[in-house]
Amino acid sequence: MEETRWTSVLTDGPGETVRSIVARVMNAIAITPYAQLDSLALLHQVLLFTYAAREHLSFSANVDVNSRLSLALEAVSADLPLFLHGGLVEVAWIVEHLDRMSRDGISGLAEEANYLAAIDELIFAELDKDVWQGHYDLISGLVGIGVYLLERLPRPSARRYLERVIYHLDRSATATEDEIRVWRTSPAHMSSSERMLCPVGGYNLGVAHGIPGVIRFLSECVANSIRPTKSRALLDEAVKWVLMQVDPFDGSNFPCWITPGRVIKRTRLGWCYGDLGTAASLFQTAEIIGNSPLKMSMLDVLRRCAERVPQRTTNVGICHGCLGVAHVFNRIYHSCGEVVFRTRAIEYYLHGASAFMSFGSADHKWGFLEGNCGSVLALLAGISSIEPAWDRSLLLSDNVSFAIGLSH
Numbered sequence: 001m002e003e004t005r006w007t008s009v010l011t012d013g014p015g016e017t018v019r020s021i022v023a024r025v026m027n028a029i030a031i032t033p034y035a036q037l038d039s040l041a042l043l044h045q046v047l048l049f050t051y052a053a054r055e056h057l058s059f060s061a062n063v064d065v066n067s068r069l070s071l072a073l074e075a076v077s078a079d080l081p082l083f084l085h086g087g088l089v090e091v092a093w094i095v096e097h098l099d100r101m102s103r104d105g106i107s108g109l110a111e112e113a114n115y116l117a118a119i120d121e122l123i124f125a126e127l128d129k130d131v132w133q134g135h136y137d138l139i140s141g142l143v144g145i146g147v148y149l150l151e152r153l154p155r156p157s158a159r160r161y162l163e164r165v166i167y168h169l170d171r172s173a174t175a176t177e178d179e180i181r182v183w184r185t186s187p188a189h190m191s192s193s194e195r196m197l198c199p200v201g202g203y204n205l206g207v208a209h210g211i212p213g214v215i216r217f218l219s220e221c222v223a224n225s226i227r228p229t230k231s232r233a234l235l236d237e238a239v240k241w242v243l244m245q246v247d248p249f250d251g252s253n254f255p256c257w258i259t260p261g262r263v264i265k266r267t268r269l270g271w272c273y274g275d276l277g278t279a280a281s282l283f284q285t286a287e288i289i290g291n292s293p294l295k296m297s298m299l300d301v302l303r304r305c306a307e308r309v310p311q312r313t314t315n316v317g318i319c320h321g322c323l324g325v326a327h328v329f330n331r332i333y334h335s336c337g338e339v340v341f342r343t344r345a346i347e348y349y350l351h352g353a354s355a356f357m358s359f360g361s362a363d364h365k366w367g368f369l370e371g372n373c374g375s376v377l378a379l380l381a382g383i384s385s386i387e388p389a390w391d392r393s394l395l396l397s398d399n400v401s402f403a404i405g406l407s408h
Ligand SMILES: [Zn+2]
Pocket: 208, 272, 273, 319, 320
């Protein structure tokens, strides 16, 4: 992906304001007793404090990242599901990501890679089965496991099992009425509220749980020569199908769900669902595979997202809150350099930061996708000149851009 060096978009007064808010929130996070935290909450903190370590933030708490990491790994339950977000695959992804940062001299964390062998065994055993029974999605399914295996490259085992992920994606794609093969979500893999809307299942057009996430994952398989012909064929069919679903409605282009006889439209901006996340996925895919017409058409959708009146949502998280919107706009700004994306990113960062003005430790909401660790990582990306490579777990950047970010 063509990418310029990462720079802070929040500078001068706004930058100082956000910097002091981040320091205060991190102080509150740091002094939370370990006993209140489960393994994933501790790992999210380790990720946050590792990224923050180079930012010269002044906060008073003394943070021992290595002891947090050890405690987190001791507390991991083997009963966690194999999910990239909220499961064992997330544990493995964070450990591998921290290990890569350590090898690249970004952090001083101890080598923890051997820890991953046991989790890899569980993942490989599932992928070796003839039929994949789980979801195909990024958050809790095949694509999420694939994202972890991308992080494990260039290990031969990661390459071999990425090929198994492609095998299962190929087998689980089914023909639509238009004779195009994509991935249909069965009711068994929907939340209860989604099942009420789509009782017979349907096609999901969000990045987090749907087809755009598969497309974006496949683009990295093509770039890394993981069954490139098959990956590209699946990608091309899915892109064709998604573009056929463009259905302008009240300022938005993509519906969030399509189910027989019903199209569920949603107009809000967010990473997980809606035009912003979907178009960003296809835009980055187009950059990676070198498809200029797709890149231009998705840039148009993204510009329309930037033209929309900023939402004043009370949700600040990176999944579907304003800091996720800020972060995606910032990513697009760093890809194409158009000032409108920078302007919108700043507005959403400041709106998100304002939610933390009166933050106290009692207000802490755990988590990465919807909690404060993810929110603060997003704010850090706004004031930092270090590339936020943690967003590879959201398929918002790739290994190539990470390498470029490190070289500066
Ligand atoms: Zn969400």
